[in-house]
Amino acid sequence: MIDEPFAIGESPLHRRDPRVKIITAITLTVLVALTDSFVVAAGAGVLALLLVLVAGLPILPVLRHLLAVNVFTLFLWLTLPLTYGGETTHLHGLALSVSGIRLAALITLKSNTIALALTALLSTSTIASLGHGLEGIGIPPRLCFILLTTYRYLFVIHQEYQRLHRAAVMRGFVARTNLHTYKTLSHLFAMTLVKSWNRAQRVHQAMLLRGFTGKLFLLRQPLLIPADYLFLASCLAACGGLATLGLC
Amino acid sequence: MHISEGVLSGPVLLGSGAATIIGTAIGLRKVNHERLMTVALLASAFFVASLIHIPLGPGSVHLLLTGLTGLILGWSAFPAILVALLLQALFFQYGGLLVLGTNTFNMAAPAVACGLILRPWLKRTKSSRTTATFLAGFCSIFFSALLTALSLRLSDTGLSQAAKILVLSHLPIMLIEGGITLFIVEFLLRVQPDILDFNSPANTNDLS
Structure with a gap:
């Protein structure tokens, strides 16, 4: 998708x-x-x-x-x-x-x-090169950093949601127009938020260990x-x- | 909710674009270095929310959760929503580059307002918390629809009927968003309450 x-x-x-x-x-x-x-x-x-x-x-x-x-x-x-x-x-x-x-x-x-x-x-x-391109034409680096990181983790977090959703379906969950469905989907997404939150802490710590100071460097400056x-x-x-x- | 490129008039595009630039600048200034990663990952999560379809009668609607974004991120919701909408424009051709300013303002301004006004109520009694979270979901969509309608109407008065239909058709979505925001906040308070304290200075458990 x-x-x-x-x-x-x-x-x-x-x-x-x-x-x-x-x-x-x-x-x-x-x-x-x-x-x-x-x-x-x-x-x-x-x-x-x-x-x-x-x-x-x-x-x-x-x-x-x-x-x-x-x-x-x-x-x-x-x-x-x-x-x-x-x-x-x-x-x-x-x-x-x-x-x-x-x-x-x-x-x-x-x-x-x-x-x-x-x-x-x-x-x-690719969106990755567009992100660096935007920085190249004067968009604030922090915004480009958010764009690139959001893009990087989009797929990971989407897969995490899908995994939770699959697990619910395997336990017999069927989405219908009722309160139970709304509650279940809310909880699935809330759990996704919790996972994203904790992943953000871990990724940030891992990047600090590698000397991250808030700037991403390009290996090949075109x-x-x-x-x-x-x-x-x-x-x-x-x-x-x-x-x-x-x-x- | 997305306005396509080519619909709005110059003054509307310029005005809301300028407002988005200001909002994003404030939002970026409020995030410190330790919090950039969290804003980015929550922006991905809210992008994923827009892929979740909620069944409604014979059809389905997709989540927006801008109210929740505002409650958690405050001013930083501006850059988060801008980035999510830009990615949507690139992936799905929803909206274009110039109208991105208008779409971001229409979605993010109500989100930030709801977040800033309603967040203090989360700390009070349970009933005030319930009301505040429901209102955050409901009002953010209501005012987003209203702003979208207003941008159409200001561009061309002939669009005002279309604008009215747009607001009315969003009524069920407002109710659903209110309810879903309520369930999500209740869940977060039980599982990871520090998410809702995103902006408090005590909550930077990083290593630096």
Whole structure:
């Protein structure tokens, strides 16, 4: 359930430095999130599709990723045309708001564009390298430390919960809508919290023994190569072009 | 509860983003070196909570437990929730990078407020403890839903009906969260009460 299906690969995007990809992702997100124009959003959509193609990602898993985004847009499609007001058009006796439909369409385009761009740019790095990349672009080291450690222990703690849950199921526990279920699941999670708490103490002590002072060091400090600069420059130029398109 | 990227207007994104930066900065300043690991592991645990599905009639809802996060971590809930949401955005494409500020503020601000206001009540009588823990779970979700609705509404008044539906649809989740938070706190008080004393200075049993 928690995995990084796109992180490993040999495409030109996989080989770019995470810092470059993070900056591109932020620029593109800001541009698309703030625009009101279909033209800019569609242009960014083409750019995002291009990035996905360059990254050589498998189509089906990418579409499955997009599904999560569209749960929220579906909610907007179900409510906005009926509730937005303004000029209406009639379809099978339903009064649908034109501007509501327009807004829902724009939001759908924007959300999917950003999700595609983030998949191409960020999912092609491991979260560990993104964490160090974030530190490289000036995010506070403590926050990056929390991010990296949270990520590191996510799987361990998830497995611990699953182990407790399996043990409960083997003793005949069936989840239903009743108080017993709610109590049992609460206790399973509370036990997971206790285990995480104690594990945190042990890991901290073990790290102190190894001379931990609050900073994580990278064994190999990656250097930006010309291809990284070229990629960053062309992406920023494309974003700049789209932004001027939106202004005129 | 997550707002997708591309829905909100610039001023809403900027305002809540700035609030998240301030909250996270305070939260990071409050964690000392000895406590960083604990904040990180509790953040993983709360991420895991969001994978737990609670049956509700024919469907199911997933846990959020932001109220409990606030009760345990206080201000440090801000960085913990930010990190958990960032990981969710990276793993599952819930929300994006810019809207992360808004989503974090909407979830973490009620959590921190509930934690700071209600925590003193844990030390009093049993009934006040029960009320406080239930309220922590209930109110954190209520105000998170309200803030989410408000961010939609401020972005575009046409979204206000959608916002109303969003708050109402979260009512059963508020009740469940209240109950679950209550059960978890009762369990923790019996098994490992020092978790609930996370922020007290006496509770740094480290080696340094």
